Amino acid sequence: MVTIKDIAKQLGISVSTVSRALNNHSDIKKETKLKVLETVKKLNYRPNSIARSLIHQRTFTVGLMIPDITDPFFSTIAVGAQELLSEQGYQVIIGNTLRDKDKEKHFIDSAIERKMDGLIVTPDHLDEELIELLANLSIPVVFLRRKPPKKLKLPYVDVNHYKGACEAVEHIISLGHRKIGYLGMPLESQIAIDRFQGYKDTLQKYDIPYIKDFIKLTGGRTIQSGRETMDQFIPKLPQMTALFAYNDLLAIGALESLAHHHIRVPEEISIMGFDDLEISSLYWIQLSTMSQPRNQMGRYAAETILKMMNPSVTNEIPEYIILDSTLVQRNTCTHVV
Amino acid sequence: MVTIKDIAKQLGISVSTVSRALNNHSDIKKETKLKVLETVKKLNYRPNSIARSLIHQRTFTVGLMIPDITDPFFSTIAVGAQELLSEQGYQVIIGNTLRDKDKEKHFIDSAIERKMDGLIVTPDHLDEELIELLANLSIPVVFLRRKPPKKLKLPYVDVNHYKGACEAVEHIISLGHRKIGYLGMPLESQIAIDRFQGYKDTLQKYDIPYIKDFIKLTGGRTIQSGRETMDQFIPKLPQMTALFAYNDLLAIGALESLAHHHIRVPEEISIMGFDDLEISSLYWIQLSTMSQPRNQMGRYAAETILKMMNPSVTNEIPEYIILDSTLVQRNTCTHVV
DNA sequence: AACGTTCTCGGTAACGTTACCGAAAGTCGA
DNA sequence: TCGACTTTCGGTAACGTTACCGAGAACGTT
Known part of the structure; x- marks a missing residue:
């Protein structure tokens, strides 16, 4: 490896002079600086940031x-x-x-x-x-x-997340829905708690009764688990007119399940996601959702x-x-x- | 920062002894080694890999x-x-x-x-x-x-890529298709060249005439550009019964365009992609494709x-x-x- | 008791770089 | 021509670590 020493030796000057030339210090003659830069190119020298880090502690x-x-x-x-x-x-x-x-x-x-x-x-x-x-x-x-x-x-x-969930549910309510389900994650993370709380609080704000049968929590955070959980939802569906999902993956899983059961979205049920993933804007999905500024x-x-x-x-x-x-x-x- | 020196000082021994204790060298008394390890924990010492790198040149x-x-x-x-x-x-x-x-x-x-x-x-x-x-x-x-x-x-x-394209087209042909289009990228990268060549060679292998009008190259590698290019394809569509796309994104763009024009897949036209992206297995897409072992x-x-x-x-x-x-x-x- | 061997440790130099200090050379005005 | 100042440079130490060499202590053998 070519080091600062090689350059110094080549030019017959000291390493400290080379170092100063390379770091734009003021106490160096223009002429020597140019000579150093020239030799740097000739020898294809590259500073060793490891050594630098050791000194600068960064x-x-x-x-x-x-x-x-x-x-x-x-x-x-x-x-x-x-x-x-x-x-x-x-x-x-x-x-x-x-x-x-x-x-x-x-x-x-x-x-x-x-x-x-x-x-x-x-x-x-x-x-x-x-x-x-x-x-x-x-x-x-x-x-x-x-x-x-x-x-x-x-x-x-x-x-x-709380505010986002509130706005999502509020939007659903503004469309006239009163029977709104929630497809969510277990309340193990703060995010899951916040979004669920937003759902509940907004229902309460509009005097909509909280119905336990409208809530289903999944295990995983995948499309697959969203779909499976939605399959369990289907029997109670006639009462529900809208569903707010914890995130887009679960929402898309729900859409899959609904499509499979020939239930039309949004005619028979409205679906709302959270995250705004790339796939949510696909032609066949077109999911309404809360977009996060990732x-x-x-x-x-x-x-x-x-x-x-x-x-x-x-x-x-x-x-x-x-x-x-x-x-x-x-x-x-x-x-x- | 706590260094190897601090440990040496604390124990009244030399840094080299500490170093040897930490690196499992044989020439060290078990007793001192234990003392060193103890002090390491007490002072929460962490070796500095920067300094190590400088010596080992790795x-x-x-x-x-x-x-x-x-x-x-x-x-x-x-x-x-x-x-x-x-x-x-x-x-x-x-x-x-x-x-x-x-x-x-x-x-x-x-x-x-x-x-x-x-x-x-x-x-x-x-x-x-x-x-x-x-x-x-x-x-x-x-x-x-x-x-x-x-x-x-x-x-x-x-x-x-060449072989993959051959197999894809061969599969299409094995399903009875003879009028097979190609939706691809400009021949600027080797991959684009290989896949296109695979398409052409396989047609030739089965004595299927190469029709220039069945080929369309796009600008970008996005769903959007796939869709736009497919829109241009639509007029010639009645002659084509299958389409091989350069990759899944273009294929999905094509599917969007076809869906938008109410042309049924695969009843009216078969579509084949390349890559096997996650989204290609979505319920609404279910794209046949060549999977790469990424x-x-x-x-x-x-x-x-x-x-x-x-x-x-x-x-x-x-x-x-x-x-x-x-x-x-x-x-x-x-x-x- | 003298010897060689093994075990255990310390000191020094090195990795590639920069900060710091001091010294030599050059410049300028009086 | 002299002192004061500026410009330009070299030497040394340091960053944290390890390799290497040599020395002392401990041990067993004759």
Whole structure:
């Protein structure tokens, strides 16, 4: 490998002079600087950022821990974060955890040992061990899509799931529906709780009775599980005129089930999703849904971590950034007949 | 930051002894080793892999350059590569180029400066400059989804696009079709050339005349552009009984267009795709297609780069790995009436 | 008791780079 | 021509770690 020493030797000058030439210091003659740059090209020298990192105690890398890059939801967030960070010279290291606890822990370990400058995380398994790990971290951390436990006192970026659910249900109600079901996830995550609460509170706000038979919770977060759960819904269907799903995947699963049972959407039942995935705008689906600003979430998380990594008086670090989701009206939600 | 020095100081021993304790060397007393490990825990010491890299001249990082992580096609490849590499202690750094030439160049630059141990690339803009850059690289490089130019002499992993196209068209023919159109990409990439050639050669093999009007090439690789191009096809449609599309996105665009024009698939026309995306198995689409072993491609690329990074006599480095695609029969391809 | 062997440890240099300090050379005005 | 200042450079130490060599202690053998 060609190093700064080789250049110094070649020109008969010292390494410190070469270093200064390469880093645009002022105390160097223009002539020698040019000679150095010339030799750099000739020898195809490339600075070793490893050595640089060791001195500066900065690696210009940021870790981004997400559950699944295969999921367009998260990859879009990742792209948003990456765009901003790479503009600032940071390398983004994606940790794909597949919602596996050991992988989450392993990634944070690796972030410590590789001396990343910051960390953006969407942890799934936030148990005592992981909290302890994050608490002892000496680098900035931003939470994404999850409020950090009080103990941690870290900034976070999320959308207002509660408000989004309220608006979704409110829209359904504004179309005249009164018998509105909910197809959701078990109340194990805060997001699931918030969206369900939004559903319930909005019903109450409009004096619509809460009917337990209109609620069905699924196991997985896949189209398949949405479909299977909807199959169980079908018998009670005549009473229901609209259904609010926890997310687009479940909604699409429901659409599959309904199509399979020859129940017309939206004529016989209206369906509302949450997320606005790419596939939701497909010709055959055209799902009405709440769109989340995914790319922006990534960007805001990046912006926050940048502020934390480069502290200055003028840069206030926000406690949290809560974004709004927006209603996207397509073809699965219409006036009750 | 707590370093190896702090541990040495705390115990009144030398840093080299601590280092040997941490690296399982034999010339150390069990007693002192235990004391060291104890202090490591007490002080929450973490080895600094940056410093380690500097000495060992290895960073245990591998760069993975892909056009778009948002595309499930590439993210699945990435996951496959990541699985294998992280098992071996490597960190994967994903470079999302968005098919932008500057970003490709920038990522390779960054790979050099950060002293990555290896590189897996799917370059889009393989011009002289980029070839030169790759040629001067002192680290192993594996090409993915693209044959490297002769000048480079690097191993590559790909599927046999020609053979896949042949099998697809052969399957269509076996269903009795003789009037088979092609909806493709401009012949700018090798993949586009191979698939088109497979289409043409198979027609010839079965003495089916090649009709120019049955060929339409699109601009983009999106559903949208597939749809728009299909709209132009519609007038000539009565003569055609089947259509082979360059990939699933174009095929789905075609399905949209056909649905919009109330032309029934597969009753009036059969459609065949290539790639087997997740959405192709959706209830409303059920696209017959050629499935590419995406995860495996990533794994093989990882396996190859691992062999190159850890040379030994027993490990032969393959010149190339060509995988087969497999026919997935769904509902868009049926017997001609 | 003297010897060779094994076990255990410390000191030093090195990886590639930059910060810092001091010194030599050049410049300028009086 | 002299001092003061500026310009330009080199040497050294440091970042955190490991490889290498040599030395002392402990041990057993004759």
